[in-house]
Amino acid sequence: MLGIFERLFNRSGASSRAQANQRLQVVLAQDRCAASADMLQIIGNDVARVVRKHLEISGEPRIHMLRQGRQTVIDINITVKAR
């Protein structure tokens, strides 16, 4: 019953507004620094290679572009292996 109403009134998290926001988030971050998703992955791998010289890391680097105001920040998450 609830599901029907959710669908009827578009209350689910996948509303087209939410989708528009998610898509804009990605596309604007990339537009602003003219960087593609591929380039991000290359940057992440390069950074991980530098870190690996000094520390043992686990898994692949996770890389995201975030927007802070009108600036774009590259967020690279590299997990260091526990000893």
Next chain:
Amino acid sequence: MTAGSEQHQVLVVASGKGGVGKTTTVANVSCALARMGLRVAVVDLDIGLKKLDLIMGLENRVIYDIVQVIEGECTLKQALVKDKRFPGLYMLPAAQTRNKDDISPDQVKGVCSQLKEEFDYVLVDCPAGIEQGFRNAIAAADRAIVVTNPEVSAVRDADRIIGMLESNGFQDIKLIVNRVHWDMVRNGDMLSIEDVAEHLYVDLIGVIPEDQYVVVSTNKGEPIVLNDKSRAGAAFDNVARRIVGEEVPILPPQEPSWWGRIKNFSRGIFSGH
């Protein structure tokens, strides 16, 4: 800041994407400013694709255009078209049979500095795009207003335009979100004003609701700000008041329709709050 210290300025209205309502904004905001008793000049820089004359209902009065002024075929005074309704409002038409490369940013600066001496506000209608027409339009401007719609492609193009304005040294960039369907925003089917402002990160100077009166006004070549019933007209009037430095709150969304109320009510019951 007092209204006086903000006067004698050139404002460019830009958007990147076409069809978001730049020309409608220029026409209506300039009429609202002129109604306040200010002297206002509007400059149509969409050379080759002019619209401002038609939207303002002045197409039958056009004799010369800005390219002829720049090429010395006529004086600026001869080319300026006086508005039908407001004594302080004048329009400088674009040329229809020329193109954007026929004039340069420096030449536009020359025309605008002449206009600035005579008028409190000069509003420049920037063409869509990021090429020569855009460079011409921003050359003389002190402030910029970016018009967008709550729609992904318009927001993306607005973002690009804001970036280009910033790299051209613009400090004062304001945003108008035009054609907002409040019902759709409420139902999660349209970007909200907050969403758009968050993506673009510039200050709002206006929120214009979708309004069928705009089509009617455009058909007649009359400004929507003269229509008391039009919410878009009231919103454009508020933009003009904010331009001169008045503090005017953003208009609240119109009341939901009866069907909207039922939906909101049932939503409250079934979602448990």
